[in-house]
Amino acid sequence: MNVEPRRHTFGHVARRLGADKPASRYDEATLDLQPTDNFHYKPLWEPEYWTYDPRKTALKMEDWYKLRDPRQYYYATYNIARANMHQSVERNFAFVDKRDMLDQMDADWRATVADYLLPMRHVAWGANMNMTSICDRGYGTAITAPSIFAAGDHLGMAQILSRIGLMLDNSTGDSLEAAKATWMDSAHWQGLRKAVEDSLVVTDWMELFTAQTLAFDGILHRLVFDRFDAVGQKHGAAGLSMLTEFMIEWRAEHEKWTDAVLKAAAAESPENALMLSGWAKAWIDTVAEAARPLAARVLGEAADASITEIKADIAARCAKIGLAV
Incomplete structure (x- = not known):
């Protein structure tokens, strides 16, 4: 017996698609899920805004669901993808530990x-806080859902670094205590610590998105997990490269999402493009x-040349998505 379905998707999705036709799981898990009307009361914190309010950024969009994720992540697909990546992480840690590969590093x-x-x-903790803030203050499930996924990614990367x-230190925890002291007190970290702490109080969530995904992630991941790691190869640090491979794979897909969001926002209007360009450059x-x-x-x-090259790479990315930095 052939049973014809009475409908192919949810009503709100059909209205977006223009007809009742089969929709992707991503569309059904994303489109128009965020409430827009009939809120009970304004929050006590920032009572000038509703709980979900497009005015929490200076950017203007006719349709916030244009900020789509090209990876089409929703809860299931995100967790499946990360579970597979986590299996690779566990295999790499087991391999490096079994063969004592970290002991092969030069002492210096x-x-x-x-x-x-x-x-x-x-830095990863600050990124986790920032992406969580974007989820909290953002408008539209298309941007808030992948933002909280990214927050989880940064927390996972912090855990990988903790495991390293x-x-x-043979699980004493002494290295992590020393790392905190380095973060708090060492002169060469204070500029980055200030930048991270300054980002934590940015209230315009689209500026924060630009700062975190384009600047912090774009620069620091290239510097630490590419440039620094390449030098480490000359000092017996091949095992360390295996332990941080997650960051390399993650950055490649994370930048696809970052660029897609910024490109869609910049294409909306010249005013948006100008505003995003200013935030990006700063x-x-x-x-x-x-x-x-x-x-x-x-x-x-080689430091200055590396910084210059990384900035040039990001400027080229920006040019492709309609930003001038």
Whole structure:
């Protein structure tokens, strides 16, 4: 017996698609899920805004659901993708631990790793807070859902870095305590610490999105997990590269989402493009300058050239998505 379905998707999705036709799981888990009307009362915090309010950013969009995720992540697809990546992480940790690969690092480089890599836990914590804030203040499930997924990603990366520290100190936790002291007190980290702390109080969520995904993630991940790691290969740090492979894979897909969101927002109007360009330039310059002392400590004379090249790479990305930096 052939049973014809009475409808192919939810009514609100059909209205968006223009007809009652089969929709993707991503569309059904994303489109128009956020409430827009008939709120009970305004919150006590920031009572000038409704709980969901497009005025929490200076950016203007006719339809906030244009900020789609090209990965089409919703709860199920996101968790399936990350579960697969996590299996690779676990295999790499087991491989490195079984073969004592971290013991093959030069003693001097081991100290350098403790100085530049482990304090990145605190950068990842700041990123987690920022992406959570974007989820809280953002408008439309198309942007808020992948933002909280990204927050979870940064928390996971902080945990990976913590595990590396525990492998380095035989699970005493001493390396993590030392990394916190380095983050709080070492001169070469203070510029980045200030930049992270300044970002925590940015209230315009679209500016914060630009700062976190384009500047912090774009610059620091290239610097730490590409440039610093490449130097480590000369000091027996192949095992460390395996332990941080998650960050390399994550950045590739994270940037697809970042670029898609910023491109759609910039294409909405010249005013949006100008505003996003200003935010991007300001934060790229801020993070690049803040990272320069750390780069100098690890790369020496090659630091300035590395920072310049990374900024040029990001500027090229910006040009492709309609931003001028």
